Amino acid sequence: MTGTNPGISTPGISSAASGVAPSMDPAVDTAVHSSAPGGLVKSVVELDRVVIRLAGDSGDGMQLTGGRFTSETASFGNDLSTLPNFPAEIRAPTGTLPGVSSFQLHFADHDIMTPGDAPDVLVVMNPAALKANLPDLPGGGLLIADSDEFTARNLAKVGYDSNPLEDGSLEKWQLVSVPLTSMTLEALADSGLGKKEAERSKNMFTLGLLSWMYHRPTEGTVRFLERQFRRKPQIAAANIAAFRAGFNYGETTEAFAVSYEVKPAPMAPGKYRHISGNQALAYGIVAAGQRSGLPVFLGAYPITPASDILHELSKHKSFGVRTFQAEDEIAGIGAALGASFGGALGVTTTSGPGVALKAETIGLAVMTELPLLIVDVQRGGPSTGLPTKTEQSDLLQALYGRNGEAPVPVIAPRSPGDCFDATLEATRIALTYRTPVILLSDGYLANGAEPWSIPAADELPDLRTEFATEPNGEDGEFLPYLRDPETLARAWAVPGTAGLQHRIGGLEKADKTGNISYDPANHDFMTRTRQAKVDGIAASIPATEVDDPDGDARVAVIGWGSTYGPIGAACRRIRASGRSIAQVHLRHLNPLPADLGEILARYDRVVCPEMNLGQLAMVLRAKYLVDVHSHTQVRGLPFRAAELAAVFQDVIDGTTGTATTLDTGSDTPAQTGAAL
Amino acid sequence: MTAIESTNAHVHDLGMPAPDVTTISGAIDASVAANGPKQTALKAKDLKTDQEVRWCPGCGDYVILNAVQSFLPSLGIAREDMVIISGIGCSSRFPYYMNTYGMHSIHGRAPAIATGLAASRPDLSVWVVTGDGDALSIGGNHLIHTLRRNVNLTILLFNNRIYGLTKGQYSPTSEVGKVTKSTPMGSLDHPFNPVSLALGADATFVGRAMDSDRKGLTDVLRQAAEHQGTSLVEIYQNCNIFNDGAFELLKDPNTGPMWTIPLVHGEPLVFGPGGASCVVRDDFGGLRIAETNQVDASQIVVHDAHRDDPSYAFALSRLSSQDLRYTPMGVFRKVAKPSYDRMMADQLEDAAAQQPADLDALLAGGDSWTVS
Ligand SMILES: Cc1ncc(C[n+]2csc(CCOP(=O)(O)OP(=O)(O)O)c2C)c(N)n1
Ligand code: SF4
Numbered sequence A: 001m002t003g004t005n006p007g008i009s010t011p012g013i014s015s016a017a018s019g020v021a022p023s024m025d026p027a028v029d030t031a032v033h034s035s036a037p038g039g040l041v042k043s044v045v046e047l048d049r050v051v052i053r054l055a056g057d058s059g060d061g062m063q064l065t066g067g068r069f070t071s072e073t074a075s076f077g078n079d080l081s082t083l084p085n086f087p088a089e090i091r092a093p094t095g096t097l098p099g100v101s102s103f104q105l106h107f108a109d110h111d112i113m114t115p116g117d118a119p120d121v122l123v124v125m126n127p128a129a130l131k132a133n134l135p136d137l138p139g140g141g142l143l144i145a146d147s148d149e150f151t152a153r154n155l156a157k158v159g160y161d162s163n164p165l166e167d168g169s170l171e172k173w174q175l176v177s178v179p180l181t182s183m184t185l186e187a188l189a190d191s192g193l194g195k196k197e198a199e200r201s202k203n204m205f206t207l208g209l210l211s212w213m214y215h216r217p218t219e220g221t222v223r224f225l226e227r228q229f230r231r232k233p234q235i236a237a238a239n240i241a242a243f244r245a246g247f248n249y250g251e252t253t254e255a256f257a258v259s260y261e262v263k264p265a266p267m268a269p270g271k272y273r274h275i276s277g278n279q280a281l282a283y284g285i286v287a288a289g290q291r292s293g294l295p296v297f298l299g300a301y302p303i304t305p306a307s308d309i310l311h312e313l314s315k316h317k318s319f320g321v322r323t324f325q326a327e328d329e330i331a332g333i334g335a336a337l338g339a340s341f342g343g344a345l346g347v348t349t350t351s352g353p354g355v356a357l358k359a360e361t362i363g364l365a366v367m368t369e370l371p372l373l374i375v376d377v378q379r380g381g382p383s384t385g386l387p388t389k390t391e392q393s394d395l396l397q398a399l400y401g402r403n404g405e406a407p408v409p410v411i412a413p414r415s416p417g418d419c420f421d422a423t424l425e426a427t428r429i430a431l432t433y434r435t436p437v438i439l440l441s442d443g444y445l446a447n448g449a450e451p452w453s454i455p456a457a458d459e460l461p462d463l464r465t466e467f468a469t470e471p472n473g474e475d476g477e478f479l480p481y482l483r484d485p486e487t488l489a490r491a492w493a494v495p496g497t498a499g500l501q502h503r504i505g506g507l508e509k510a511d512k513t514g515n516i517s518y519d520p521a522n523h524d525f526m527t528r529t530r531q532a533k534v535d536g537i538a539a540s541i542p543a544t545e546v547d548d549p550d551g552d553a554r555v556a557v558i559g560w561g562s563t564y565g566p567i568g569a570a571c572r573r574i575r576a577s578g579r580s581i582a583q584v585h586l587r588h589l590n591p592l593p594a595d596l597g598e599i600l601a602r603y604d605r606v607v608c609p610e611m612n613l614g615q616l617a618m619v620l621r622a623k624y625l626v627d628v629h630s631h632t633q634v635r636g637l638p639f640r641a642a643e644l645a646a647v648f649q650d651v652i653d654g655t656t657g658t659a660t661t662l663d664t665g666s667d668t669p670a671q672t673g674a675a676l
Numbered sequence B: 001m002t003a004i005e006s007t008n009a010h011v012h013d014l015g016m017p018a019p020d021v022t023t024i025s026g027a028i029d030a031s032v033a034a035n036g037p038k039q040t041a042l043k044a045k046d047l048k049t050d051q052e053v054r055w056c057p058g059c060g061d062y063v064i065l066n067a068v069q070s071f072l073p074s075l076g077i078a079r080e081d082m083v084i085i086s087g088i089g090c091s092s093r094f095p096y097y098m099n100t101y102g103m104h105s106i107h108g109r110a111p112a113i114a115t116g117l118a119a120s121r122p123d124l125s126v127w128v129v130t131g132d133g134d135a136l137s138i139g140g141n142h143l144i145h146t147l148r149r150n151v152n153l154t155i156l157l158f159n160n161r162i163y164g165l166t167k168g169q170y171s172p173t174s175e176v177g178k179v180t181k182s183t184p185m186g187s188l189d190h191p192f193n194p195v196s197l198a199l200g201a202d203a204t205f206v207g208r209a210m211d212s213d214r215k216g217l218t219d220v221l222r223q224a225a226e227h228q229g230t231s232l233v234e235i236y237q238n239c240n241i242f243n244d245g246a247f248e249l250l251k252d253p254n255t256g257p258m259w260t261i262p263l264v265h266g267e268p269l270v271f272g273p274g275g276a277s278c279v280v281r282d283d284f285g286g287l288r289i290a291e292t293n294q295v296d297a298s299q300i301v302v303h304d305a306h307r308d309d310p311s312y313a314f315a316l317s318r319l320s321s322q323d324l325r326y327t328p329m330g331v332f333r334k335v336a337k338p339s340y341d342r343m344m345a346d347q348l349e350d351a352a353a354q355q356p357a358d359l360d361a362l363l364a365g366g367d368s369w370t371v372s
């Protein structure tokens, strides 16, 4: 590792510091002290951060195990970021490559921005998981494998001629073979469970082992298991027993001589929890209803990766939240718009294919000028694409994917926790300007998690908006399309309000009256007015934040949505290497902030990394005539910080197009696991 | 209490604090405070708008509009509490001519939009106006799902067996072999019978009426409006431009009585000049037409619209053929079942009773930690 790698955000890999220690950044001080549990002398190594990846069969419960480890880590007080990665198939054939599911967690004693480029520790539950994930484990990394599952049959399934755990082919890594399955069975010998059932607890045994290795608190998991299997006490007891057995095994075995400590990260005082993007988004919708005083109506059709928002919201009926599982996406948004007409906060949640179906109704909402929140949790496209993988390729669909001139404000959250705030901002715009708003999340934000500073409800934005209650015309009539001179928002009169009966619809409206009009001048006027209304939202957007600590950057990087973490991590690396770079991250994609053109013009080069083929770059080029350098990838996975840092360095050094020079240490070839 | 549940509390004494017009109930209360109690004594003219009616002269839609405007006041509902949602088509212009709240939406989607409105505002009287193309082609999916859900709304399906607005293509109710602009050698696809379709979706209220039969139409509309849940009323509507005379067989005073089977709950199904024809059970559990003087009176089916099993009503709907001979008119089915909006409101109430809405508690969740 060269000095150019600051090793701040994403751990690099070096040769092991001791015994079976996971690789760690040499720049970090490592304290070693010893303890003697159970008579064994074990040392404790202090690390500043760790990236762990758990990989197994879809049926092995890796997502649950990862989620629990995340909870333990969060309650311990580390900063963290997660990357679940699972196949679209619910149960691909057992033990095959397409069936591999993984969960990566990065946790640290300082603030971090990404789930980590590459794991320091890889836990594999079978040969398929090994085959799919080994290319990502840097040399020297710790590899823990369930040796029981490396049977001739399982090896043959994924094309291993001999057992890699025994044939010396894994010599480059620190391999620890552990018979996880048989030890779980042993631990549960008296549980009364059959072999098959008992075996299923091996993920809890593994979690126990990891909990010991990283000094995680365990009470939370015990409580969780008790709650989860409330109605099946035997299963709860078995899982807890397996969990404890795994923990005790770590403490007593000679296979692991070292355990690791990652101190809590300093965080601003306050109350925290860990939260996923979809959960934060769902809470944002509940909060938007509470803060606006409007009943929430969600119309949705299940689709990965957005369904969890529907699931979450359906639990919150006590907040007056109505959830409607529609017959299709068109009905979902139609019902939401109908509810908005009735005075509710209409919301529809979906992913890219669903947005395509909703396009015509979004146009109707533009025409009827009713508030409506459309959530697009983007996934890989086109068509059914990569349902469980992330991408940012719906930006242009959100901006332009409708017939006619149909401007719609577009907002994008930057992190899992930010999904909450972005939802409130999208609602503010929808209610203030009486317009549909598209909120662009993505699969990475949706399933990823991070610690979240819990806001106080009464300090959230006040989203109340006034309904019309009396005629607004000069002759005592009600003019539904009479506008607020400042926002150009029209009056919102709800059915039930006497004297304000009116008709709206998809045909062009006459100015003010809203009656059907085919008048050419009126159509020109109304088209421009609808555009002006959306453009005018820019006046309510705060000045764009430019992150340039040294203030002398000549290159700016601009991003939007979930790339915030990797871009930020890469910028830290660049700065630690002595270079300067400015970071701009957009939340408002339509309208763009009023000061953005002027900001971009200040820099010699503007780089725009995106998980699409350059959609924002195209918009920026068109709008500001800036020669944006577009850096793109669509692998279904977030950017790696190291990869971006190399790109930024090339742009800064004027070496774009030549081989990258920044030593990225942990960088590895493109992950193949996701393409299986 | 959600905003909507308090919408019935309209009474405001002087000296009460001003209603909070940021809530639905507050806005409604404010309008009551300004205008006095809701006006439910309406006349037909109160429901007319200043918009010029733009249907072709002679179109059946006029007759239906007049019938609806004359009938609605008898329901005793204030016009601001009525909402009419339509799709796209000639018939779907309807809301623009009604001085109620209304939305002329997009092709086929009115049932979906109305579902969201009716489910979130059980205090409103929600109506859908749709055409045979709107409801059965592009919007077929929404129609059947709305019917099975039983949301409280009334759907008026104007069936002229043609696409009027797009100038005369055949529709999903056109008879096989229909020669139109898009089918110069005759249409090939078998039509839907909208009543059969609705019954297949287990609709709780299904009726049929003729545009020109003011009394029959009004009678079916009244029962539909009173029904809790989704009511589907198929209205045969003449398009005198593209499908003139489509229902002449039933309208003609000479042939009409011969081929029309009036449905009256509790009455035997006897019809035709001099009651010459009747409906009896066939050997396969279905129904067939018989000559009254050839069967024993006890064999004649007595109409029962309240039968829970929809197969009887379905069998009734199958008596008529594509050329409209033996067409039952009236209410096929009318059964009580909880409506979706009511059940949804009940779930919200139950949830609120079990667990108070505490946003801070929700945001904090179960697993939080404090950094000091
Ligand atoms: C998405 C979409 N597709 C097609 C049309 C064109 N279109 C308008 S009305 C109509 C058919 C209307 O037929 P029907 O519902 O029977 O109504 P009618 O005019 O006969 O009353 C069609 C195809 C449209 N407006 N929108
Ligand atoms: S085209 Fe037919 S349905 Fe349409 S308005 Fe004219 S007569 Fe009526």
Ligand SMILES: [Mg+2]
Pocket (backbone or CB within 6 Å): B089, B131, B132, B133, B158, B159, B160, B161, B162, B163, B164, B171
């Ligand atoms: Mg028609």
